[in-house]
Amino acid sequence: MREVSICILGAGPGGATAALHLARAGQRVLLLDKADFPRDKVCGDALSGKVISELRRIGDDVPGRLAAAPTQLPSWGIDFFAPNGRRLAIPFRPDFNKATDLAAGHIAKRIDFDNFLVEEVRQKPEIELLEGVDVTQYERTADGRWLLRTATGEIIASAQILLVANGAQSAFARQIAGHALEPDHHCAGLRAYYEGVTGLSPDNFIELHFIQDFLPGYLWVFPLPNGQANVGVGMLSKAVAAKKVNLRERLADMLENHPALRERFRDARRLGPVRGFGLPLGSKRRAISGDAYLLLGDAASLIDPFSGEGISHAMVSGRHAADWAVRALAAHDTSAAFLKQYDAAVYRRLGQELRLSRAMQRLLNFPTLFNFVANRAANNPTLAETLSSMFMDLNMRERLRQPSFYVKLLFGGK
Incomplete structure (x- = not known):
């Protein structure tokens, strides 16, 4: 058993970011993940400009290493397709020059991006990374430490403070922090990889299709390296239930029959299965800390309710979690009252954005207004x-x- 001050559950973007910031602060940290890297995660695979900003906070040279990796594509904007079929091209940077400008965003499969961060972690002697360790039992000791066990009862570690970054299905978030799945604040999604999709943007714009009879859901097509594309759909779980939507059937139908998509997918080939996932949205403010623990990223339900973006929010929460874990240890105070300051810091950075995205999400119920905005903006x-x-x-x-x-x-x- 390892006795540590700080233990992080989950080596995805939130957990890896927290570990890297703690290492920069000179803190030793134990980082546990149930998977062995590289490992896949179902996601849209887009990396926004906010991801690049957080990478730069980890180290000035980190964004450059990502940009040089063959596993990513630079992305220069978004193509919105309104319900009336109107295309609205929105570059991330007006009048961009691909020859001289740094890309404001990237697209990379999660198996590659998450492994990129884990490789950064491996370079830090302050971080002990244990892979293939599935913690399923959490116990508080008399002196307030966390005792972490596997399903067989093996004690892996004892920690003063726990950073929980083990994803949307986090048992800790449900059982200890009391986060429940709420259909009005949860998105159901599907993702598949394809090759041979035609009509992709030469500037690697990501595509969001708001199709009239699929609202309030949307369909995405994101270009990837090697001529591949990430294709998927997302819809609020409440709407899926109310409309009795079969997402797999609707995805297949739209790719085969929708006028804007059928020719582009006529000769495309799906690579592997269609995989489903759930996204706990940040459309409701929740408590994301408690006695001697902090919730990060998807485990904290911080996903953008409009775009579905979760990577940058996980990294933002990871940075703040590292900061407040260090402060708590310095103050010899890991109480829920002290760690509430972490909640305040995260929502100070993300709260307004999440509220605005919630309002934009609701606009998807009004396709006429959506069409009007798209026509005007063009x-x-x-x-x-x-x-x-x-x-x-x-x-x-x-x-x-x-x-x-x-x-x-x-x-x-x-």
């Missing part, structure tokens, strides 16, 4: 710039709450 440079910045800059997203935004929406202008 002919309005100010609107197009605002929509672009929504994915890169929270201050620009705040413009959606200003009356002048709607004046420009209705009448155009700069």
Whole structure:
């Protein structure tokens, strides 16, 4: 058994980020994961500009190493397809030059990106990484430490403070932190890999299709290295149940029959199975800490309710978790009252963004309004710039709450 000050459950983006920040602070840390890396995770595979910002906080040279990896593609924007079929191209950076500009985003399979972070972890002597260790039992000792056991009862570690980053299906989040699956704050999704999809953007724009009879869900097509593509659908679990939607059938039907997709997928070949996943959304503020523990990323239900993005939010929470774990140890105080400051820090960074995304998610119930915005933005440079910045800059997203935004929406202008 290992006796440590800080133990992290889960070596995905949130847990790996926390470990790397703790190592930079000179803290020794035990990092456990039930898988052996590289391992796959069902995801859309897009890495936003916020991911690049968090990588830079880990080390100035880290984003460059990612950009040089053959397992990623640089992405320069998003193509929205409104319910009326209107395409709205939103570059991440207006007037970008691929020859001179650094890409604002990337696309990489999670098996590759997560392993990229784990390889960063392996370089740090302060971090002990144990793979293939599935912790299933959590016990508090009389002196307030966490005792971690496997299903067979083997004690793996004793820790003063626990950082829980073991994903959307975290038993700890459900059993100890009391997070319940709430269909109005949970998204059901499917993902498959394809090759031979035609019509992909030469600038590797990711595609979001808001198809009239599939709302409030959406379909995505994200280009990948080696001529592959990540293709999937997502819909609020509450809507899936209410509409009795079979997501597998709908995905197959749209790829085969929808006018914007059928020719592009006519000769495409699926690589492997269609895999399902669930996303606990950050559309509701929850307690993400307690006595001697912090929840990170998907385990903390921090996924963006509009875009489904979870990687950058996991990394943001990992950075703050490392900070507050160090502070708690320095103060000799791992109480729930002290660690509430972690909640405040995370929601100070992400809360407004999550609220705005929740409002945007609700707009998917009004396809006429969605069409109207898409039509206006296509002919309005100010609107197009605002929509672009929504994915890169929270201050620009705040413009959606200003009356002048709607004046420009209705009448155009700069």
